[in-house]
Amino acid sequence: MGLTKTEIFTDEQNQLAQLLKAMAHPARIAILQRILKSNTCICGDLVEELGLAQATISQHLKELKNAGIIQGTIEGVSVCYCINPAVWKQLELQLGAFLGSYKGEPNCC
Amino acid sequence: MGLTKTEIFTDEQNQLAQLLKAMAHPARIAILQRILKSNTCICGDLVEELGLAQATISQHLKELKNAGIIQGTIEGVSVCYCINPAVWKQLELQLGAFLGSYKGEPNCC
DNA sequence: ATATTATATTGCAATATTACGATGTATTGA
DNA sequence: TCAATACATCGTAATATTGCAATATAATAT
Numbered sequence: 107m108g109l110t111k112t113e114i115f116t117d118e119q120n121q122l123a124q125l126l127k128a129m130a131h132p133a134r135i136a137i138l139q140r141i142l143k144s145n146t147c148i149c150g151d152l153v154e155e156l157g158l159a160q161a162t163i164s165q166h167l168k169e170l171k172n173a174g175i176i177q178g179t180i181e182g183v184s185v186c187y188c189i190n191p192a193v194w195k196q197l198e199l200q201l202g203a204f205l206g207s208y209k210g211e212p213n214c215c
Numbered sequence: 216m217g218l219t220k221t222e223i224f225t226d227e228q229n230q231l232a233q234l235l236k237a238m239a240h241p242a243r244i245a246i247l248q249r250i251l252k253s254n255t256c257i258c259g260d261l262v263e264e265l266g267l268a269q270a271t272i273s274q275h276l277k278e279l280k281n282a283g284i285i286q287g288t289i290e291g292v293s294v295c296y297c298i299n300p301a302v303w304k305q306l307e308l309q310l311g312a313f314l315g316s317y318k319g320e321p322n323c324c
Numbered sequence: 325a326t327a328t329t330a331t332a333t334t335g336c337a338a339t340a341t342t343a344c345g346a347t348g349t350a351t352t353g354a
Numbered sequence: 355t356c357a358a359t360a361c362a363t364c365g366t367a368a369t370a371t372t373g374c375a376a377t378a379t380a381a382t383a384t
Contacts, residue, residue, distance in 0.1 A: 107343040108369030114266040115241035119248075127239035131372085132224035132232040135313075139228075142316050145323070150330060157223040162373050164332055179324040183330050183381050188323040198314045204244075205307045207251050214271070214297040215288040216373040217339030240342085259360060271343050273362055292351050292360050 113206055123203070125197050130171030133158060134166050141176065149184040231313070234306050237282030242267060242275050250285065250297055258293040 112120050129135060136156055140148060152167075153160045167187060170176045174193040178185045221229050244304060245265055249257060261276075262269045276296060279285045283302040286296045 107367070108341055110240065110242075110342065111267065112241060117247060119241040119244045123239050123241040123244055124231075126235050126244075128238045130232050132219065132221060132235035133229040133372095135228045135232055135235075136224060139313075144341090145318065145320050153331095158220065159374050160331075161375075165373080167370095168332080177324055180331095180381085185331060186324050189317055191317075191319050194314070194317055194319075201310060201314065204248075205303070205310065206305055208298055208300075209254065210298075210300050210303075211254050215286055215295050215347085216337070217371055219340095219372065242342095262360095268344050269361075269362080269372095270345075274341095274343080277362080289351085292358090294361065 109116075118200070122200055125173055125175065125193075125200075128169055128175055131166065133162070134170055137166060137170065138175070138189075145188075149181075149186060223295075227309070231309055234282055234284065234302075237278055237284055240275065242271070243279055246272075246275060246279065247284070254297075254316075258290070258295060 115123075129138065137152060140152060140155065150160065150163070154165050156163065156208060158166075167176070167178070171178060171187075174190055175197070176187050177190045178187045180186075224232075238247065242265060246261060249261060249264065259269065261272050265272065267275075276285070276287070280287060280296075283299055284306070285296050286299045287296045291294075301317070
């Protein structure tokens with residue numbers, strides 16, 4: 107198979123899983139950290155700074171963009187990527203609620 | 216390929232990516248939500264409640280266990296799974312720092 | 325118009341993931 | 355001991371992901 111059965115889960119579960127999946131790669135975490143740090147946008151500096159080929163970086167950027175986590179605007183010859191505030195905030199809320207719902211009660215295993 | 220180049224990233228990036236990856240599937244999110252809700256442990260109730268085969272559930276549980284997010288102890292004939300408090304707390308901290316480092320300054324794209 | 329620069333897309337090979345049936349294993353109860 | 359119950363593991367098919375070279379595209383500069 108290799109095909110997730112999305113139809114048996116809630117929209118919220120599928121959506122959260124998709125956002126997590128988009129971030130679940132060290133290169134994409136590195137890209138996001140880089141965008142967060144130099145809050146002013148970046149472009150293909152990534153190709154030099156990370157040790158991956160240009161095609162690979164472009165592909166990772168595309169995945170982050172498809173998930174809605176980042177957005178890019180053309181800026182002359184290069185492209186400027188930055189965080190999509192709405193999605194980032196939603197992710198923060200959804201994940202916060204999810205992670206925060208654990209109350210660590212020690213009556214178990 | 217299909218092989219992540221982990222050696223070019225920091226331990227923190229690789230570790231966070233691995234934790235996110237373990238959670239980045241709707242079935243595994245559903246499993247975690249179920250564990251969080253009935254904070255008292257569960258077992259193969261999941262097979263009935265989610266619409267997946269027993270082998271599939273077992274496989275997802277194994278992945279969560281391998282990532283360290285949950286732990287299981289044998290309880291008679293069944294197995295009791297619950298959250299690993301240390302890893303959960305670490306995830307909360309690491310993700311909180313990561314997500315919280317975005318200050319939403321609107322000087323960009 | 326043409327070259328240059330920056331990024332995207334395509335095509336491919338290697339590997340990973342998802343899901344399940346079938347089978348193995350360990351514990352309890354009769 | 356033997357059956358039943360609850361999981362785990364194996365094997366397999368379908369599909370997805372990762373990474374790159376090669377090539378395409380789009381914008382600016384000459």
